[in-house]
Amino acid sequence: MMTRNEAHNLASACQIPLNDQFHALNHDTVERIIAAADFVKYRQPKNANGSRARYFHAYMVRSANSERGV
Numbered sequence: 001m002m003t004r005n006e007a008h009n010l011a012s013a014c015q016i017p018l019n020d021q022f023h024a025l026n027h028d029t030v031e032r033i034i035a036a037a038d039f040v041k042y043r044q045p046k047n048a049n050g051s052r053a054r055y056f057h058a059y060m061v062r063s064a065n066s067e068r069g070v
Contacts, residue, residue, distance in 0.1 A: 001063070002040070002059065002060070002063040003063065004063060004064055004065075004066055006063070007060045007061075007063035007064035008064050010036055010039075010040070010060065011036075011060060011064065014032045014033070014035065014036045015029070015032060016029060016032055016033055016036060016057070016060065017029070018060060018061050018064045018065075019061070020061060022053075022054050022057045022058070025057075030053050033053045033056055033057050033060075034052065034053050034056075036056065036060075037052055037053065037056040042055075042056050042059070044056070
């Protein structure tokens with residue numbers, strides 16, 4: 001599980017905005033999200049109903065906004 005600080009640091013390093021509007025992101029940003037997912041070896045759920053980039057972005061947003069930081 002990614003901590004709050006890790007999510008913020010990764011988003012900052014890869015210039016990934018942590019908002020809920022994944023579908024409004026441009027192609028270059030989505031490519032950076034995919035690269036970040038590869039970096040942390042993220043695997044989307046088997047029953048995923050969408051792209052790995054969309055799931056990883058949502059995971060980063062949840063992690064960054066978590067109260068506990070975990």
